[in-house]
Amino acid sequence: MSTLIALIGPALHTLAAELPSQAPQGNNRLAAQAAIGSLFSLHILIAGLVSGAGEIGPAIEFLGFVRQRRRYDRLAHGLGRFMTLYFSFSSAIAILLITVLLVGYWGHFWTTMVTIGWWPLFIEAWTFVLQVSLAYIWYYTWDPLRAFKGVHMAIGGLLAIASFLQVYMIDIIASYMLTPTNPQNPLRLALNPTSYPLTVHRTIGNLAYIGFAFGAFCAIRFLRARNSEDKAFYDWAGSFGLLWGVAMTLMQPIVGYSYAKEIQLHSFGSWYKMMFGTLSPVFLWQITLLGIMFVTATLYFGRRLRTDGAPGAGLLRAMSVGLVLTTLLAAMPYHLGFTYADVAAAGLNRPFWEGGLINPLGSMIPWKVLALMFYTLIAIAAVVWYLRGLPGVVWGSARRGEQRILMLMAVLTMLMIVTMGFIRENSRGPFLISGEMTIEGQQNTQNTQPTPAP
Amino acid sequence: MGRIAAAYNWFDERTAIRSLIRKGLYEAVPVRGAWFYTLGSATLVLILLQLITGIFLTLLYVPSVTEAWASLHYLTQHDAFGAIVRGIHLWSAYILLFVIGLHMIRTFFSGSYKRPRELNWVTGVGLFVLVLAMAITGAFLPWDQAAYWTAVVVTNIAVYTPFIGSFLRALWRGADTVGPTTLSRTFGIHVWLIPAILFPLIGAHLALLRKHGEFGSYVNYRGAYRSREGVDVPPAPKQRPIEPPYPAVPTDELWAAPLETEDFYPHQTFKDGVVSAGLVILVFILAVAIGAPLEAVADPATTSYTPVPEWFFLPLDELLLLVPQQLIPLVLVLPTGGVLLLLALPFIDRDPERNPFERPAVMVPGAFAVLFVVILTLLGSGRLFNL
Numbered sequence: 001m002s003t004l005i006a007l008i009g010p011a012l013h014t015l016a017a018e019l020p021s022q023a024p025q026g027n028n029r030l031a032a033q034a035a036i037g038s039l040f041s042l043h044i045l046i047a048g049l050v051s052g053a054g055e056i057g058p059a060i061e062f063l064g065f066v067r068q069r070r071r072y073d074r075l076a077h078g079l080g081r082f083m084t085l086y087f088s089f090s091s092a093i094a095i096l097l098i099t100v101l102l103v104g105y106w107g108h109f110w111t112t113m114v115t116i117g118w119w120p121l122f123i124e125a126w127t128f129v130l131q132v133s134l135a136y137i138w139y140y141t142w143d144p145l146r147a148f149k150g151v152h153m154a155i156g157g158l159l160a161i162a163s164f165l166q167v168y169m170i171d172i173i174a175s176y177m178l179t180p181t182n183p184q185n186p187l188r189l190a191l192n193p194t195s196y197p198l199t200v201h202r203t204i205g206n207l208a209y210i211g212f213a214f215g216a217f218c219a220i221r222f223l224r225a226r227n228s229e230d231k232a233f234y235d236w237a238g239s240f241g242l243l244w245g246v247a248m249t250l251m252q253p254i255v256g257y258s259y260a261k262e263i264q265l266h267s268f269g270s271w272y273k274m275m276f277g278t279l280s281p282v283f284l285w286q287i288t289l290l291g292i293m294f295v296t297a298t299l300y301f302g303r304r305l306r307t308d309g310a311p312g313a314g315l316l317r318a319m320s321v322g323l324v325l326t327t328l329l330a331a332m333p334y335h336l337g338f339t340y341a342d343v344a345a346a347g348l349n350r351p352f353w354e355g356g357l358i359n360p361l362g363s364m365i366p367w368k369v370l371a372l373m374f375y376t377l378i379a380i381a382a383v384v385w386y387l388r389g390l391p392g393v394v395w396g397s398a399r400r401g402e403q404r405i406l407m408l409m410a411v412l413t414m415l416m417i418v419t420m421g422f423i424r425e426n427s428r429g430p431f432l433i434s435g436e437m438t439i440e441g442q443q444n445t446q447n448t449q450p451t452p453a454p
Numbered sequence: 455m456g457r458i459a460a461a462y463n464w465f466d467e468r469t470a471i472r473s474l475i476r477k478g479l480y481e482a483v484p485v486r487g488a489w490f491y492t493l494g495s496a497t498l499v500l501i502l503l504q505l506i507t508g509i510f511l512t513l514l515y516v517p518s519v520t521e522a523w524a525s526l527h528y529l530t531q532h533d534a535f536g537a538i539v540r541g542i543h544l545w546s547a548y549i550l551l552f553v554i555g556l557h558m559i560r561t562f563f564s565g566s567y568k569r570p571r572e573l574n575w576v577t578g579v580g581l582f583v584l585v586l587a588m589a590i591t592g593a594f595l596p597w598d599q600a601a602y603w604t605a606v607v608v609t610n611i612a613v614y615t616p617f618i619g620s621f622l623r624a625l626w627r628g629a630d631t632v633g634p635t636t637l638s639r640t641f642g643i644h645v646w647l648i649p650a651i652l653f654p655l656i657g658a659h660l661a662l663l664r665k666h667g668e669f670g671s672y673v674n675y676r677g678a679y680r681s682r683e684g685v686d687v688p689p690a691p692k693q694r695p696i697e698p699p700y701p702a703v704p705t706d707e708l709w710a711a712p713l714e715t716e717d718f719y720p721h722q723t724f725k726d727g728v729v730s731a732g733l734v735i736l737v738f739i740l741a742v743a744i745g746a747p748l749e750a751v752a753d754p755a756t757t758s759y760t761p762v763p764e765w766f767f768l769p770l771d772e773l774l775l776l777v778p779q780q781l782i783p784l785v786l787v788l789p790t791g792g793v794l795l796l797l798a799l800p801f802i803d804r805d806p807e808r809n810p811f812e813r814p815a816v817m818v819p820g821a822f823a824v825l826f827v828v829i830l831t832l833l834g835s836g837r838l839f840n841l
Contacts, residue, residue: 067811196836200829247818251829257776258833365778387815
């Protein structure tokens, strides 16, 4: 043993001398931001699925019970299996994020945030315990409680509530960072200006995301399926997932717009940055991406009906053309420079036909709002038309093209989630807590400090 | 024969009251899900409560810009009974809006609007719109700050009606701005015009209900229901023969009449009584505990007052806030189009299927419309909290 220590000891001493004595600071801020950003994105991409599965799974089980259809039960059970497999992975990333990266790089901020948001974080911790317990109970009592379906569905209901509460609690913290209010009052903190819109936006988003995700998963399984029973199940489940995802996404333009409105009213700098500043090209991409998602989904609806000769395929094709046109309108940039400030500084803030760099057709009001309205309305009509045509569909007969679309939808959704996360987190810059604490050096910037001094 | 019995016989000989009561009390109603059907009778009880308390209020209320607020202030401050009556009027209106909304949702999801009950649904939609109109016009009457600014906002919405918007606003206001004529016209609409349409429509709604029978939901037909996957559900344990009013007119065989029925009295009347009494007690408690607020007298010149909409206006208010002014006419198409779509619903959705889980093409958009209203209300309330 002593020989081993003698051999390894000097090497460890050398390594210890090379390592920094504390968390990297100063010049490493960008690297730290990149590390946290990428890990948070990964966390959100998995945690969103877990939360969504915890909410949609019990709903699908209930639906199967009242409709007396076994395939719903199979799908819900699959979602339960997913939760038990991925919950720990998502949790491990969250723990790494908080205990190592946040505490290490932005320790003062995190201490402040825990002090301010103690109650939400306390409840969050317990809903986390509740969620993980219920998820495992829900999944592993599937067969033992088959004779007591009501009890099993009640467990599922509790799981859905715990999953929602967990998202809501962490949203209180996230929304407070963008629109801080009086932190001495827990109710004010919980109902800060963007807490409702963010919670509704994210809950619906998680529900849509899990739909698109299991749609894609079922598409892969459909392509690998060897027997007709599996083919029929994965074909149906893929269609169901997409339909669910699109139906949920239909709510997002109005909820997202409301969210943006609250940011405009309560954190104008962040809003300006999103609409006219450095984040405006990313925001434009987000609106465009939403239109692309609706176009892609409508293509699936049309193709799936056409495969079985079900009625409505022609009209759905016409709708996808309408969606393309409205998406093109939504995708038009307002200023043909990186930011509006750049264009104004160059003295080119006049319409392009007058030699400027402004495209009036790209303005939010009224054109983008109109485009949002119309592509949402067309997408609603597409969902209704697809539902009307569904009785004519024979499950199991789908083609490869439809499955590719399902996979593409999941990729587009993931892109959307990462884009939205990027916009929200960067819109606060240069602040960690909007207008109150900076990213650089974690300095409190207000005289009347709502946050404790470092 | 006692004198009372003799008098009753005399009266029955001239009015046929006995057979009327028998017809009224002993008709067949569905057994299963009967608690859900109590929403209709609860709506009626709350409307009657509105009528009774409204009559009391008109005994004291003066519909003039100089006297309206003062009369209600006197009532609130110096007449304990009057304050409670006003509280009951307000809270029963709030709960009425909620209950009539639930009643419509129940009818929609159970498919009770389908043949032969299309006109039941149409009159029901009419009643819903009229109740909403009662609530909106009633909100003008106290002539406090909230009432005045509600009047300004609501009458201004009329201007977005295509072609005749300015005319409608001028007709309602009676001038360019909200003032004495607006109040007296709104009072007239609230106590005369709307009730004159509302009560005959309630009569028609009830007559149609009696003609076709209470439909119920698909759970009343579970024994006859065969899943599309071929899973047979065992028939209901007991089955009464079909009796009047089922089936009133030839309709889809499966959905002609519930499998299990019972007499309206005492079974359904008991449930109706429990729910209605519970709601009346709740209204009374709220009226005593919270009462009806009365803000400062209306001041058109104020610049510091922040108007807050009535809760039932929150979805529309949130929508109006979100949408740019140029597009407001487009947004107002939504509620108008929504009402027209509701009226047309039984003529669009003519599939006899009643099970909500088997008609997703109607249920999904319907569920989303409800969700949309709920979300807008949530967002609106969150915004008001942070004013």
